[in-house]
Amino acid sequence: MDLNRDELRRHLRDAEREQREALPAWRDALHRIFERPGTPTAVKADALGVPNRRQLLRVGGATVAGAAVLASCGGGSTETRAGESGTTMAVDMGASTTASTPTTSAEEGRTTDVSLTKTATSLELLAVQIYDVVLGRSSTKLPQDVRFDQGVVDAATLFRAHHQAHAQALQALTTTLGSEPYDKPNAYLFDNVVKKALPSLTSQDAVVRFAYDVENLAASTYGYAAGVLSTPKLRQSLMGIGGVEARHAAALSMVIDATGNGAVPRSFLDTSGPARMPDDALVKA
């Protein structure tokens, strides 16, 4: 099984197009939501997929031009690239009484599945690597000694164990899909996000915020993958992990702000381009 990056992007674009086609129905749904007094304009714009932010991924102060990748594949304007309908809950109930109607062949679907499980594995192993740095278990060091509260150390230890377990589950999943398990941390994110953020991680607050961003990135990536994966069981398996990443993010948010007011900032998980892993970070099938 092999799939080059352009093919993979094409599959992902197809998935995005299907979501966009369902957008009118979603807008009808949101219309009622938006009638509610007090909804901030920015939230409304974001929920509708209106690009109110630049197509950039921001993690811990590092910035990655992520969604520009698809444009480089040719075709499609910026407005039609992956991710801009990511916050939509695009559903076609007319298809509910029949099987899914993927636009890709079974083989293409399986190849995309493999790419996504490998990418998820790389993301989990990166998270393990990051928590190792935080816990002082890595050759990569924080720029200076940071004194952490015991609660933060406990959380980092537990979350690291979760990510390790996720990686192993995903590796097993990759094997069942007929491919070799992936066993490396995501190199693109390490080079473009972690390395760039490292110099700024000089306090507990900075480290916790960075970890929070990473967990949110992971949750959004899983949420996005759930709209692309080809079988219910795969979608369920990955969201069994993605939901936990979201929990990690919320727990870290409570360290930053114990009131909980900012812990769940929106009604729906943001899976848009800027929120999730950039396409350059995808691992080939």
Add this chain to the structure above:
Amino acid sequence: MHIEPERLRELTDEVDQLHHESMRTVQDNLADVHFGERGGDLRRARRRFLKRSVVGGAVLTVGSTVLPVSRLVPAAWAQATPSDKDIVAFAQSVELAAVKAYGAAASSGKLSQGALDVVRTFAGHHQDHADAFGALLGTPDAPAAGKANQKVLATFTPKIQAATDEAAVLEVAYTVEEAAAATYYFALGALSDQKTASGAATILPVESQHAVVLATILKKPASDYLAAFQTGTNALNPDDYPVR
């Protein structure tokens, strides 16, 4: 968040043990599911999967957590094959019940301003979810469409009304959120339509985060709300909580 050292060791050991156990069975279980469905009739496969899961007393791998299927699959979901529309209608009824439960919590007089802010925010999220499902369902074709799940309300509202303090009120809300997250987890394995599943996947994490916030406020032990994998344990069963 603080975890006692001994408990932390137990938690990490538990995670380690779970994925070691899962490595023994995950390939067989998942291959059976995935390769059987590929390119075929997902609904037929789903029916087969659910039937086999219950009748055979199978062991299902959830993430890397190996659990008996009987613990995860609500009985009614296993015995029948709900359509995507059934699932969406059920989800909407649960969301609307959550809105009402939070309304009861907000008006209980037991909440501090901080808790009240959280409760109102979460109620708004649930209303958004319900509205989205309502739009997907289109014109209601059943009298119960668009209404709160009465059985869910009957289960949880009296507990809120009987709560004597803020913690007791929030405990009920926490239970509702964990049940909702588990229900979406199960729904993701049952929804055949990719786009419908995509929508559910944007809600499950939000319910999960609600649970974390409430658990943190309640000072629950991390092991209660930070497991390695989301499962369907405690998912609401449509047979026990019918849409009507």
